[in-house]
Each structure stands twice: as C-alpha cells, then as structure tokens.
Amino acid sequence: MATMKQVAERAGVSTSTVSHVINNTRAVSEDVRQRVLAVIDEMRYIPSAVARSLKNDKTHTIGVSVPDNTDPAIAELLRGIEDAAFAAGYTIMLCNGYDDPQRQAAHLRGLIERRIDGLVLVAGSARDELAPLLAGQRVPVVLADHDVAADLDLIGLDHEATGYAATRHLLELGHKRIACLAGPARHPATRERLAGCRRALDEAGLGLDPACVAHVAPDCQGGHEGARRLLALDRAPTALFACSDLMALGALRAAQEAGLRVPEDLSVVGACGLEMAAFSTPRLSTVTQPIYQMGHALTALLLQRIRGEQPPRRRERLRGQLVVRDSSARPPVRRLLAAAS
Amino acid sequence: MATMKQVAERAGVSTSTVSHVINNTRAVSEDVRQRVLAVIDEMRYIPSAVARSLKNDKTHTIGVSVPDNTDPAIAELLRGIEDAAFAAGYTIMLCNGYDDPQRQAAHLRGLIERRIDGLVLVAGSARDELAPLLAGQRVPVVLADHDVAADLDLIGLDHEATGYAATRHLLELGHKRIACLAGPARHPATRERLAGCRRALDEAGLGLDPACVAHVAPDCQGGHEGARRLLALDRAPTALFACSDLMALGALRAAQEAGLRVPEDLSVVGACGLEMAAFSTPRLSTVTQPIYQMGHALTALLLQRIRGEQPPRRRERLRGQLVVRDSSARPPVRRLLAAAS
DNA sequence: CTGTTAGCGCCTTCAA
DNA sequence: TTGAAGGCGCTAACAG
DSSP: OOOHHHHHHHHTSOHHHHHHHHHTOSOOOHHHHHHHHHHHHHTTOOOOHHHHHHHHTOOOEEEEEESOTTSHHHHHHHHHHHHHHHHTTOEEEEEEOTTOHHHHHHHHHHHHHTTOSEEEEOOTTOOTTHHHHHHHSOOOEEEESSOOOTTSEEEEEOHHHHHHHHHHHHHHTTOOOEEEEEOOTTOHHHHHHHHHHHHHHHHTTOOOOGGGEEEOOSSHHHHHHHHHHHHTSTTOOSEEEESSHHHHHHHHHHHHHTTOOTTTTOEEEEEEOOGGGGSSSSOOEEEEOOHHHHHHHHHHHHHHHHTTOOOOOOEEEEOOEEEOOSSOOOOOHHHHHHHHO | OOOHHHHHHHHTSOHHHHHHHHHTOSOOOHHHHHHHHHHHHHHTOOOOHHHHHHHHTOOOEEEEEESOTTSHHHHHHHHHHHHHHHHTTOEEEEEEOTTOHHHHHHHHHHHHHTTOSEEEEOOTTOOTTHHHHHHHSOOOEEEESSOOOTTSEEEEEOHHHHHHHHHHHHHHTTOOOEEEEEOOTTOHHHHHHHHHHHHHHHHTTOOOOGGGEEEOOSSHHHHHHHHHHHHTSTTOOSEEEESSHHHHHHHHHHHHHTTOOTTTTOEEEEEEOOGGGGSSSSOOEEEEOOHHHHHHHHHHHHHHHHTTOOOOOOEEEEOOEEEOOSSOOOOOHHHHHHHHO
C-alpha cells in the first residue's frame, strides 16, 4: 500500500507538500499540485487514517454498543445513527452485547483501545460493568434509552407514556379486564411500560391484577407463550397490551390458536411501529416509536460533544403515537357482562 | 488519556519494559511486572490500538458493507459476522450503502483509509463503482451472496434452488396457475429465484406467464401492492411464490383484503425464514435460508485470508430448506377445474 | 511557494 | 533482566 513518502519521491517534492495538496492546507503552485495529484492517482494512494489519527488524536469513528442488532428496533436505531454519522464523515464500529456484561465490557475495552471519538451506548441490563471503564477515559458517551449514569446525555423513549396511551385506548373502548404482555422484568423499558399501563388502570379504578402480567422473552415466541398463558386464565382478559410489536404478533397467533377472533373476542395493542405490524392479520394497533429519530438526534448530540461544543446536558424521552388499526375494538358483550357482574 | 510513556515514568522503568509486561513478550522480573501492572491499573491505562496499528500494519478491524441493516436478513448476516469476528478479537465497522453506488464508494474509501484488515461485502446492485477502489489495494475481500468479481471468495445462497423448491412444493400440491412476487429486477437474487421458479414450471410443462410476475420493493408494502396486482389478474393465480418472507407477509394481507382465504383460496410460499413468519396468520410456508451461517463462514474465511493462509478460492451457495406451514395447500376445486378447462 | 524536522504512541531490534 | 533508539505514516511548526 503506497505511502505519502513514496508519492513525494515519485513527484519530486517533500512529504509536507503532498500533505498540503491532499488537505488543501496551504498554497501550492498549480503545476506542483497537478503533478502530485497525478502521482496519487497513478499509485492509487489512499492516505492512512491510522497515521492521521495518531497525529491528530481523532479517529472519526464512533462506537455503537447494542444488545442485539437483530432486534428490529435496534436495527432501526442503528440506521439513524449511521445516517447521521456518515453525513458528518464518521464511521460506525458496531458491537453486539447480547445482554452479556462480560462481552459488553470486552467490546467496550476494544472500542477504547481503538480510540473511538465517542460512544452511543444501548446499555441493556449491564450497567455496572461498564461504569469503571467509562470513568477512566474521557470519551464522550450518549445513552440510548437505557439509563446508566445521570451525568451522561440520554435520549430515550417515553415508555411510561407508551404504556399509558395503549392502555387508555383499550379502556376507552370499554375494556375492563386488560392484561399486559411484558418483556423481561429486568429491562427498564418493560417496567416503565408496565408502570404506564398500571397508571391508566389505576386511574380507571381497575388496578392491574398481578396474574394479568406475563413476563416473557421480547420476541414473537415469547409473546406467543405469554399470551397463551394469559388467555388460559380463569377470568380471561378481553384485551392485551403487548410491550412490543413482536410480542403482539406472537399474541395474535396465540389468539388464533385459542379460537379467539381479534378484535371481536380479544383486542391486542402493541408498541414499536414495525413495518410488518401494519400488514399482519389483523393489522396491529400499536404505539409507534420514533426510533430512527432517536438514533439520529443522539448522534448529532454526540458529534457536538466530540467537537468540544458544550451543549447543556440533555435528558429526554421521545413520545410515540397511538395508531389504531384493526386489532383493537370494543369488548365482546358477553364478556363485558360477565366482568361487570 | 494515559500513554505508555507516562506509565513507564511513574513505574520507574523504560517504555519497552512496559510494553513487554503488557504483551508478555519477554521475561520481566516479578516485582517489576507487579509494579508496572499496579501503575497501569492506577492510571487506567489502556493501550492505543491506533499506535499499535501503525506499527504492526494491522487494525484487527473488518469492514462490513451492506445495503441496509434494517432488512432482517441483513441484520441476521451481520450477527453471524459479528459473532465470528468477536470470537477472533476483531471489531466490525458497519456501513450502509442503500444501493447507492456513490455512498457505497465513499464508505469503501473510508474503510480503506482506516486500514481495515479485510472486508465483507454485500455489494447490492453497485458493483462497478467498487471495483477500481478494490483493485488498487490488496485488502482481502469476501463476497456475501452478491457476485462482483470471479477472483474473490463468495459464499451466498442458492437462490435458484430456493425458487425451484418453493415452486415444486406448490406444483406438488396441484397448483397449475402460479405467480411470482419478485423483488426489484436489478437484484440478482431476485432473478435467480425467478429462474428457479421458471425451471420448475417449465419442467411441469406449464411455463411462467410474464403477466404472473410482479417486480416490487422487497418489503411488506411491496408484497402487498404486488399481490394485489396479481390477484386482480383475469385468470388469477391459485398460488403465489414470494421471493422474500416480507413480501409474502404483505401478500397475506392483500389476500385477506381481497376476501381470499389462505390457504383455501390461495397458497402463499415465502423465502427467508424470518422468525415472525412462523407466527403470522396463517403461519407462512417458506424456504428458510442459512444466513447466520453464511455470515459466520464468510468471516471465518476472511480471517484465514487475513492471517495469510491461502485456502483455495471458495465459491459456494448454501441451500435453504422448505418448511411447510399453514399458508400452502391444494388449490380450490373450482379454480382447478377452471384452469384445466 | 516549499522543504526540514520533530513528534503522535507503540513495538522491536540491538546493546548492555 | 533491562534500556536506548529508530521508525510505522502523517501533520504542523519553523525555516528558507
């Protein structure tokens, strides 16, 4: 791989001249510039960002640590991050933690070794392991959704509001017996959505029956299992709030298998706004989440910090929007009467 | 950020000694080693991979260029790549090309500047722009699925076999009028699946009616539109082979809206093996694809090349497997008769 | 307008 | 068992 020195020799100039034509960093006579450019082209010279980084103490690379890029929500976040980063000339280093603190810590260390300019962290459940690593270095860090430390920027989703909105919707349709299909209890997002659900129920004077909460894996499979369990309850719910669309899709299937029609016998509301949730049968009512924007905003903020600007500490949670489609409707009359009696 | 020099000073030794305790690269007396280690810990020293890279001409980083990480198949591939890379101590640099040659070329250049040790390339439709860049450098490159140059390793999917298997399945059920919901015609994968479909049809003496092929965007939306078009045909098909599960899901919805029951009135077979395709209503019959394995194998191969081993040029296409679920069945009798008349 | 030089942080002979 | 020194490829004073 050609080096600047070789280019300089071949063009009969000094390396600094080559450097300056490349970076437009000082006046160079036109004929020299042309000659240098020609040699660069001829030798297919591409400057080494690693040498540059060593000199400038900047890599123009940002680390992104996520639990699992296979989760559609994470994939969308990643896209928002990558778009913003690319527009600013930055490249992404991607790490999947799989909620494994060991692995996450190892990844983080690798990123720091590689001297990333900044980090977008979706901490998952493992906060404690990362704190010491982060503390020692002064790498700008922004948090996506999962909180880790109060003195870091955080842009997340307002899960409580999401849970509340979904549940209110069900309540307004007339449902009295509402169950919640929740993700793993250790995930804060799940807990918050559940809290929002509970608040709506409390306000309606109904309360959330602990038996009506199923904690399962946050995917179709999990949603399927959880819904099956909930639908087998003695006083089965007439409506389900699933904390994610994937789980909701699993629930739709469980309802189908139980011989229940959605929405006639059972209403289901999800949360996330996946594209395919608009194409399920029935089309899923859901609370969309501005995930792409979250990734984009997060990255824009991180880049500000990297540039040394000192925007005020940002801590906010974006709100989604209820989209009513075909999976939610008024409760069946019989059940309604039964519940009222 | 602490440097090795600072550590050396604080520990009262030379930098070379520090280097050697870090890398276990020559004998160091136990007390010195302990002292150095203590200082490292105290100063939270983390060695700089960029300096190391400059010296060793290795970054332990591999670039990954994909069309769009939001596509579930790509996300899965990415996961396979990341897993294999992480296990070997490598980190991923992710780039989304969005099928935009300009952007892809810019990304590739960025990766080369950063001196990635190797590249996993999902070329999308833009091959020509990348060739010159690749040619100049001698970065090991492995191709995922999309072919670009014959002298590069390629591990892909056997799309032809996939199309064939799906169509055979439909044929064996007794369908005579089979349509194909295809992705953009410029995607080789689409063309190959279509070719497999055509071969099966030809073998059965039926042939593929051009009117029965709809080229649409490879997502739910596209599948929905395409299916609507196909189902509105004069002699509507009794079965649909969708070149991806996402499109198949969209087709399920279109059928529903057209008042057709799946599989009683219409059979649908997808391809990919998404988790959620097992939870749709009805559950989708599909041809699964070993995408994770593809990513894993590709990366293992790339790492071999990076290490300088010279495994024989590899060119292969992995086969998926037909999974029959609930979206495919024998054609409706009336239509069968109509088609036969 | 152009060249010389000193390092960025690390590894690695070569000496001691 | 340890240290000194040169150099990886590049940038940025500092001279000329």
